[in-house]
Amino acid sequence: MEYKKIQNKEYTLHLINSNRFKTINVVVFLTKEFNKDDITYGGMLSSNLVYTSKKYNTKNKIAIIGEELYGANITASFGISGNTESFIFSLEFLNPKYTEDKYMNDTLDFLCEVLFNPNVKDNKFDETYFNLIKKDVITKCKSVKDNPGLYASIEYAKIMYNKTPSSYSTIPNVEEVEKVTPEKLYKKYTELFNGNYKIDIAINGEIDDRIIEIIENKFKNVKGCNKKLSFKIEHTYDKKVIEKVDTLPFNQSKLYVGYRLNDLTYHELNHVLRVYNTILGTMNDSLLFNIVREENSLCYTVNSYYSVYFKALIIYAGINKDNYDKSLDLINKCIDKMGDINIVNSMIDSAIMTIDTFLNNYYDDSYSQIENKYINEFDKVDDIEVLREKLHNISSEEVVKLKDKLRLNTIYMLKGDEWWKN
Numbered sequence: 001m002e003y004k005k006i007q008n009k010e011y012t013l014h015l016i017n018s019n020r021f022k023t024i025n026v027v028v029f030l031t032k033e034f035n036k037d038d039i040t041y042g043g044m045l046s047s048n049l050v051y052t053s054k055k056y057n058t059k060n061k062i063a064i065i066g067e068e069l070y071g072a073n074i075t076a077s078f079g080i081s082g083n084t085e086s087f088i089f090s091l092e093f094l095n096p097k098y099t100e101d102k103y104m105n106d107t108l109d110f111l112c113e114v115l116f117n118p119n120v121k122d123n124k125f126d127e128t129y130f131n132l133i134k135k136d137v138i139t140k141c142k143s144v145k146d147n148p149g150l151y152a153s154i155e156y157a158k159i160m161y162n163k164t165p166s167s168y169s170t171i172p173n174v175e176e177v178e179k180v181t182p183e184k185l186y187k188k189y190t191e192l193f194n195g196n197y198k199i200d201i202a203i204n205g206e207i208d209d210r211i212i213e214i215i216e217n218k219f220k221n222v223k224g225c226n227k228k229l230s231f232k233i234e235h236t237y238d239k240k241v242i243e244k245v246d247t248l249p250f251n252q253s254k255l256y257v258g259y260r261l262n263d264l265t266y267h268e269l270n271h272v273l274r275v276y277n278t279i280l281g282t283m284n285d286s287l288l289f290n291i292v293r294e295e296n297s298l299c300y301t302v303n304s305y306y307s308v309y310f311k312a313l314i315i316y317a318g319i320n321k322d323n324y325d326k327s328l329d330l331i332n333k334c335i336d337k338m339g340d341i342n343i344v345n346s347m348i349d350s351a352i353m354t355i356d357t358f359l360n361n362y363y364d365d366s367y368s369q370i371e372n373k374y375i376n377e378f379d380k381v382d383d384i385e386v387l388r389e390k391l392h393n394i395s396s397e398e399v400v401k402l403k404d405k406l407r408l409n410t411i412y413m414l415k416g417d418e419w420w421k422n
Helices: 036-051 057-067 102-116 127-142 148-160 174-178 182-189 210-218 267-282 287-295 319-339 340-364 366-375 386-391 396-405
Strands: 002-007 012-017 021-034 074-083 084-094 197-204 240-247 253-261 299-307 312-319 404-415
Touching: 012 036, 012 210, 012 366, 021 102, 021 366, 036 057, 036 074, 036 084, 036 102, 036 127, 036 174, 036 182, 074 102, 084 102, 102 210, 127 174, 127 182, 148 240, 148 253, 148 312, 148 404, 197 210, 197 366, 253 319, 267 287, 267 299, 267 312, 267 319, 267 340, 267 386, 267 396, 287 299, 287 312, 287 319, 312 319, 319 404, 340 386, 340 396, 396 404
Parallel strands: 012 197, 240 404
Antiparallel strands: 002 012, 021 084, 021 197, 074 084, 253 312, 253 404, 299 312
16 A cells, blocks of 8 residues: 555545555545534535536435445435534445446546535525435434434433534534525535645546546635644643433433543553553443443443543443443443453453454555554644554553543433323
8 A cells, every 4th residue: 555645726536556455545635623603514514515516416316326336325424523613525436447448537537526516506406305315304303302322322422522523423413404505505515625624536446647637627626724834732621520311212321431631641641541541441341341331331332432532431321311420430440450450460361352344444445454554634643553563562551641641521311211102
């Protein structure tokens, strides 16, 4: 795998040359500082762009051209990463060496049709498809409480990450969505390539320098922003522990326990914490799994994860409402056990093996490779083998020391009560 980065005046081109895949992936990232008002438009705009275009002005025509291009597929999404927000457009298509020379150009034409030629007339999106997508978005917004896992994660984030971008979900407010018109959505679209967004174009597959010329020609009219951005969030946590319990009519309850991470070095945050988290709640025989689930049968599922950008460790469990206090007690005991050198010594080799397996998957995942290069535009990310070497050199003593840098911050419980249905 060879990597080449080309810094154009308006965009950054990332070329990952690899013969590992029979397909080529092209991903266009549009990134800028987070603005909560954009949430209303994010999902609706990305959906409209891939649903139809000016040339392929029905959903059926979009599907047909994809099939004619040997199954070429374009997807779009809107997301929030730390201090930033982004639109992501992904194209996957068959390596042209299996088809014909013009296939590369034709397929990239398809992507550019979606990006630069939306189904717009008189400065507004086609109302028929706009209304269909708007209806779907509103339905999704209203159904959040029908998904207790999603609802719990949203409510937890509001508390833990209060007044930061991470406290917002990409699911918009229904009342705000209802105010969006085809004209307003088109106005938002016009901001994508007019200098507001940093533009990164990443290509992964068996490629040659011909693609540079093709991209330069097709993206010659875009305007990008070269402002330095970072995912990292500086946040002052409330020193007191915040505890909240909500209730919805479901059998299973959802428990989130959030810890802030204080004064971690780069090495601790990016390397030691990964091993710590794996022992605590990621690998098959993690502390949380063994103690909370297997030994005490208190939960349906339990695991942990962490945020480098927000410097937080989170434990999630699906439990019965009657086991709330006992589950919290055992979770705290697991955190205490992470300070026991003998326990960490007995588990660290398994943790490293688990991480190794995960890192090996990187080589079979085209998008992970693309994402690695994209993230490096905003924050330092280790090369995968450099990361592996650093993780293998972590000692049990380093893992144990992290216990003193964790502070309990937020406890959120979505209690499932079936009696609500009566």
